[in-house]
């Protein structure tokens with residue numbers, strides 16, 4: 001296993017990636033705030049740097065109790081007051097509400113407005129029409145955005161929880177499922193430990209030796225935030241993380257998935273489902289809440305506040321604050337197979353990054369997996385090359401397409417029996433997605449995803465944007481390359497056999513060619529908060 005490497009240095013000067021604009025420029029999705037459910041662990045606390053936080057945030061807070069998860073002298077946790085106590089702390093959208101009306105002319109003298117009305121009724125009517133048009137457009141945009149979020153949430157809520165046994169034996173994509181799980185475990189194993197832990201244990205691998213057991217309990221433990229945690233499928237992977245986890249917070253807008261994740265956690269806590277195996281390491285504390293992590297600010301989730309989240313992360317935040325002591329309290333933010341939902345718009349992408357960077361402490365890691373835009377771009381440009389070749393071979397017709405109409409044979413799609421990607425609209429001929437937001441396609445995965453709308457994550461634009469949030473790219477690799485790199489690793493190799501990823505006799509991957517094609521759609525990443 002390789003070390004996460006030296007911590008990158010902090011940056012003062014950040015380039016502007018110039019990312020404004022979108023083929024689908026959108027407004028906030030208007031999803032209702034779902035208040036986190038209070039639990040017995042929701043304790044209030046003043047936070048160690050309350051005064052500084054108050055100065056920075058200019059917000060009033062009531063007296064609070066210390067939290068077991070707030071970190072003295074480190075976290076800039078705002079407060080533990082319930083989000084409902086103070087309306088100003090409710091979901092902070094990054095979206096400045098766009099004025100639905102063109103700005104009214106400034107009145108120079110009292111009575112000027114009425115004189116203007118008399119002077120130019122034509123202009124008044126034109127403005128009124130403009131206002132009405134803008135309001136209509138906003139309403140359409142809002143209902144479309146809300147529609148996409150609702151479709152995604154309803155879809156994931158409806159995916160049945162079939163149980164581990166079914167997934168391992170009956171599933172038609174069990175090879176792919178195991179492989180994806182192994183990649184996620186690999187990412188957790190490689191990048192979740194902090195620098196100190198990695199330096200102490202990475203060379204010796206003492207912690208991985210069965211006879212030695214996990215590292216000593218007095219080691220510093222991790223605080224983990226999972227954006228888009230789904231049904232809690234990664235809880236077991238976090239239980240086996242090299243550096244033990246103290247707290248895991250799982251958020252997802254799909255409320256039924258959140259309930260299933262909670263149930264799964266309770267079963268793990270009660271020791272069910274172990275089936276005579278070696279007892280696993282002790283389980284961390286976990287909390288789960290329904291939350292849109294890309295359309296909303298996470299600072300109103302009680303446990304996130306308690307651990308610490310920095311509202312100043314990102315552009316416009318104080319450079320001084322970022323350099324000295326700024327940041328949240330989480331060691332790791334993870335988002336597996338989810339960040340592509342943020343790429344609906346620049347606003348959502350930036351909100352996602354504010355949440356990630358705000359929650360992470362300095363040196364913290366942002367790890368995840370998502371569709372690889374290189375794989376998508378390759379398919380799209382090949383599609384257009386072939387289409388043009390076919391077109392030039394066809395006899396010319398007189399029928400011209402109507403304005404904005406995308407002809408059937410211009411709709412790019414590919415896949416096989418187990419997965420399918422379909423772009424409903426036009427795609428760039430060179431495969432480069434410019435501007436980088438709002439490139440919607442539908443994704444189908446047998447047994448798992450039913451034609452759900454997703455968005456391309458154009459990688460280079462994303463990476464450029466992350467710099468605005470002091471996130472520095474440490475690692476990025478396509479799934480099949482990860483396998484080639486790690487399959488003979490001392491822990492990850494045997495782990496792949498235990499997980500049924502590799503055939504113990506032949507050493508080959510237990511995946512059909514179709515499954516391999518499907519997993520080549522994804523890549524994994526790790527950023528460091530600097």
Ligand SMILES: C[S@@+](CC[C@H](N)C(=O)[O-])C[C@H]1O[C@@H](n2cnc3c(N)ncnc32)[C@H](O)[C@@H]1O
Pocket residue numbers: 152153156227228229230231233234251252253254257291292293294295335336337338341
């Ligand atoms: C393919 S599932 C992955 C679930 C889990 N991370 C895993 O790896 O098993 C994608 C998840 O992203 C979640 N998601 C979609 N939009 C989201 C948003 N705005 N904020 C957070 N999660 C979101 C979905 O509800 C779904 O649970």
